[in-house]
Amino acid sequence: MEFRIQTEMSIMDKLNILADAAKYDVSCSSSGSARRGDGKGIGNTVKAGLCHSFAADGRCISLLKILFTNECIFDCKYCMNRRSNDVPRASFTPDEVCELTMEFYRRNYIEGLFLSSGILYSPDYTMELICQTVYKLRTVYRFQGYVHVKAIPGADPALVRKAGFLADRISVNLELATAESLKKLAPNKHRKNILGPMKQIQNGIIQSRNEVVLYDHAPRFCEAGQSTQMIVGATPESDYQIMAVAESLYQKFSLKRVYYSAFVNVNQDKDLPALPGGPPLLREHRLYQADWLLRFYDFTVDELLTQDRPNFNMMIDPKADWAVRHLELFPVEINRADYHLLLRIPGIGVKSAKRIVSARRFGALTFEDLKKIGVVLKRALYFITCGGRMMYPTKIEENYIVRNLTYQGPDGRKEKRLFAADGMRYEQMSLFS
Amino acid sequence: MQEEKYLICEDSIEGVFSGIYDAYALREGHEHLHLQIGEEENLRLFAYYLNIQPDSVKTRKVAETIQRRLGTETYMSICRALATEDAGKGEAVYKVVVDGITGGSGRRVMENAANPHVDLVFRLARKASNEITHLLEFIRFQELRQGILYARTGPKCNIVSFLMPHFADRLPLENFIIHDEKRQLYGVHPKGKEWYLVSGPEEVTKDVMQMSEKEEEYQELFTMFCHTIAIKERINLKLQQQMLPLRFQEYMIEFAKS
Numbered sequence: 001m002e003f004r005i006q007t008e009m010s011i012m013d014k015l016n017i018l019a020d021a022a023k024y025d026v027s028c029s030s031s032g033s034a035r036r037g038d039g040k041g042i043g044n045t046v047k048a049g050l051c052h053s054f055a056a057d058g059r060c061i062s063l064l065k066i067l068f069t070n071e072c073i074f075d076c077k078y079c080m081n082r083r084s085n086d087v088p089r090a091s092f093t094p095d096e097v098c099e100l101t102m103e104f105y106r107r108n109y110i111e112g113l114f115l116s117s118g119i120l121y122s123p124d125y126t127m128e129l130i131c132q133t134v135y136k137l138r139t140v141y142r143f144q145g146y147v148h149v150k151a152i153p154g155a156d157p158a159l160v161r162k163a164g165f166l167a168d169r170i171s172v173n174l175e176l177a178t179a180e181s182l183k184k185l186a187p188n189k190h191r192k193n194i195l196g197p198m199k200q201i202q203n204g205i206i207q208s209r210n211e212v213v214l215y216d217h218a219p220r221f222c223e224a225g226q227s228t229q230m231i232v233g234a235t236p237e238s239d240y241q242i243m244a245v246a247e248s249l250y251q252k253f254s255l256k257r258v259y260y261s262a263f264v265n266v267n268q269d270k271d272l273p274a275l276p277g278g279p280p281l282l283r284e285h286r287l288y289q290a291d292w293l294l295r296f297y298d299f300t301v302d303e304l305l306t307q308d309r310p311n312f313n314m315m316i317d318p319k320a321d322w323a324v325r326h327l328e329l330f331p332v333e334i335n336r337a338d339y340h341l342l343l344r345i346p347g348i349g350v351k352s353a354k355r356i357v358s359a360r361r362f363g364a365l366t367f368e369d370l371k372k373i374g375v376v377l378k379r380a381l382y383f384i385t386c387g388g389r390m391m392y393p394t395k396i397e398e399n400y401i402v403r404n405l406t407y408q409g410p411d412g413r414k415e416k417r418l419f420a421a422d423g424m425r426y427e428q429m430s431l432f433s
Numbered sequence: 434m435q436e437e438k439y440l441i442c443e444d445s446i447e448g449v450f451s452g453i454y455d456a457y458a459l460r461e462g463h464e465h466l467h468l469q470i471g472e473e474e475n476l477r478l479f480a481y482y483l484n485i486q487p488d489s490v491k492t493r494k495v496a497e498t499i500q501r502r503l504g505t506e507t508y509m510s511i512c513r514a515l516a517t518e519d520a521g522k523g524e525a526v527y528k529v530v531v532d533g534i535t536g537g538s539g540r541r542v543m544e545n546a547a548n549p550h551v552d553l554v555f556r557l558a559r560k561a562s563n564e565i566t567h568l569l570e571f572i573r574f575q576e577l578r579q580g581i582l583y584a585r586t587g588p589k590c591n592i593v594s595f596l597m598p599h600f601a602d603r604l605p606l607e608n609f610i611i612h613d614e615k616r617q618l619y620g621v622h623p624k625g626k627e628w629y630l631v632s633g634p635e636e637v638t639k640d641v642m643q644m645s646e647k648e649e650e651y652q653e654l655f656t657m658f659c660h661t662i663a664i665k666e667r668i669n670l671k672l673q674q675q676m677l678p679l680r681f682q683e684y685m686i687e688f689a690k691s
Contacts, residue, residue: 015654019661039605039625046599050570051676053687055663058672065662100654103647106582106604107574109655109687145603264666279666358544369547 009090015100017090021070021081022116024266025173025229026259030062030111030146032224033168041142042106045168045224049146050111063114063148064104068092068129072118076175076186077269078234081118085267091120094133098141105145112146112168113137119152127155127163134166146224151201153193160197161221164204169224169256172197177245181235184271195253201226202253225256232287233263233280234272238310243290243301250294260287286312293319296350297343315406320346323383324398324405330383331390335364346405347380367391379405392419435465437480442523444470446496446515447487449523453530454491455483463531468523495530503533504540513565514557516590525553561590568592569599571681574609575652576645582609583642585684593620597628652686659687 031049051060069091070081080087101113115133120126130149137143148169151160164170172194176182179191201222208221228249230242246258262279265272290312293299297319304318305311313321323330323346332341334356342353355373359365367386371377381391382401394400438461442452452468459466476482500508511526528550533542545551574582582604586593593613597620600609604622611620612633622628682688 012654012657015658016661019658023662023664037602037605042604042606044599044603046569050566052570053659053685054673054677055659056670056673057663057665057667058669058676059663059667060676061659061662064658103651104655106607107576107651107655108572108584108600262667264664281667355544355546358541359546361541362538362545363547365547372552373546 011096011100014090014092014096015066017088018066018068018070018092021118022065022067022114024080024261024264025065025114025116025150026059026261027148027171027227027229027257028060028062028065028114029227029257030148032256033146033220035144035223037144041144042102043112043143043145045112045144045146052108052110062111063146064101064110064112065114066092066097066100066116068097068115068117068126068133069120070118071120073121074119074186074188076189077267077271078175078185078231078263080266082267092133094129094136097133098137098143101137102141102143105143112148113143114148116150117152123152123154124156124159127152127159131159131162131166134163138166148224151197153189153197155197157197157200160200161204164201164222165219167222169226170201170222171227171229172201174228174230174245174249176235177230177237177242178235181237185234198226198228198249198253198255205254225254227257227259228255229259229261231263232260232284233275238305239283239287239290239312240301240305240307240310242287243294243305246291247294247301258291260284260291282314283312286314286318290318298340299344316402317346319344320379320405324401327396327398327401330396331385332383333385333388334370335360335387345380345383347376347378347383349374437465437467437477439467439469439477439480439482440485441469441472441482442485443487445487446512447489447492448485449515449526450492450495451488452485452523453527454488454495455485456527463528463535466527468527470520470523498534499530502539503530503542507533507540507543510543510554510558513561513595514554516561516592516595517557518590519553519557521553522557525550525557529554561592561595564588564590565592565595567681568596571677571685572596572611573684573686575686576648577641578643578645580608580645582607584609584611585614586611587614587680587684591616591618593618594630596620597622597630601628652689656687 029049030045031047033045034047035045037044049062051062053061055061070087071089071091072081072083075083097113097115104110105112115130117126117130120129134147134149137147147167148171149163149167151163151170151172153172160170174194175186175189182189182191204221205225208218211218212220230245232242242260249255249258262281262284263275264279265275290304293304294301299322304322312318323344332345339353339357342348342356343350352374356365356370359369359373364387367377370386377391382394382396382404384390440452440456442448449468449470456463456466456468496508499511511529514522514526529542532545532548532550533539538545543551543555546555568586568588572584572586574584577583593611596611600611601622606624607622608624609622617633619631619633620628621631
């Protein structure tokens, strides 16, 4: 018979296990709070956030993203650290977490700490540990950089409140868009244990903002707001359902961000779909594009999707998709259209729209000016006029525009120039066009 | 035909601002006046050249006027644009100042995107600003045996002075140095004091630059962390390189050994 006795693990092994266990959490932003250092400790925060490195999957590394422990009493089917999996387990001590954070931070490796955890013994016990660690980091180590913690579903509201005063951002993961899916895949989690803390954090933020208006030194509660994350592609929800949930989270819970995480099948569980083509990355990308449309472009979900068309077009992005279905609004005259209409033109983003609005006060803009401003004319040219003229003689017709927007050259790459220098398009005639 | 006049200034904020001061002092109208940074190899025929001496009083006056009349934001854009290496930056900044103050667009001047000088200053300022943000993110301090944090950089623009306030606020109780290898500039921050810039010698002796004992351990820990945090089902090296261009990777410890 063979016994293996757990010996003291090195910090290298622990970090390896606990970073590996935390990597499926998407959120890594360090934005939302702007705080200068007080000169007596270490750290500040930058409103826009900073990304200190990029991993081989192209995702940013902004925070030291770790679990406090990967021991867990829950048995969520999608999760690598579920109770029934035989994986190496490790736990940090609060001091180890603090020291790693401090030493990484002063070398400018990271912007702060992202601390999540598997559920050790009980939600309260785990939340208490997280609070202790962050408290120590803030008071003993005098760390003033960014801290993002997870609120553990089912933990005592008093502990969540305590964490809120210590952290810049708290998040509770919604995990799945519908309650039925959650019940099926995460039998120990309940919708009300997720939405409860979310509401509590929202109220805490509102209350704290009001107090700060009255007293400048009132303690800040979760200054950078709260976020959440949903797994995409593990359950049969449509894009419409997912986006509708995201929209109501933004409206009813004033969330700062909703993250979408393309499902990666780590457990090969019978209740989970096999994904021979890898995680649904394009779908995730379309959801993020739509998320941006909700938050910065004044779109609503019902404009983008309907019950009859519940999923995004994989060929073109949601904004172009919306535009080709609303050709009655186009072409738009750049020199006259209001800001909100400019935002709806494919190829024009928030920055370009703002620059157009301020630059046209000095005189009428031409296509040349638009190019300088940063408008992507390759996409915008089908939808705009400058001084009453379109850039090239094009048709305003759905099929024609979609064909041009998705046109690929013979070598499979996107063609750079669809139009010749004289603005004409020469193409092979076909009996079927 | 009126003669074109070229004012030749030093490549610094002080040089260009003194040039702008002198251009106004000539009182000849601005259409035929140009600002040029450094000597030109091919001198123009029928052009008149004037050398400008940098002067701190003139610089301060121009800086204050720009801030008052064109606003702090425009002033910052101008300073950032002057940190780039573009040959036309002096002329563009000069014409933007003229457009704002004499042309009357004032604080709005940078909004006139169709004006070619404004466009150039805007693009240069954006270029410098992007590099500043990148370096705030990507520079790596290494701990030397004396406990000093030392960072090597090789930026395209002259931006060490834009990085220092951020790190001085962030690490007030550390002794740290940011070294611009291309210009041999050192930003120095002594613990608890104000930071300053030093123009330094080419080579620093090797034994000063020895790493502390713990340094290697933390470099290994972070390198391993960066490796572990990537999801292997999502590997996308092209995206990684797009977000983090190779010219920065050269100076980052997590890419040094791979």
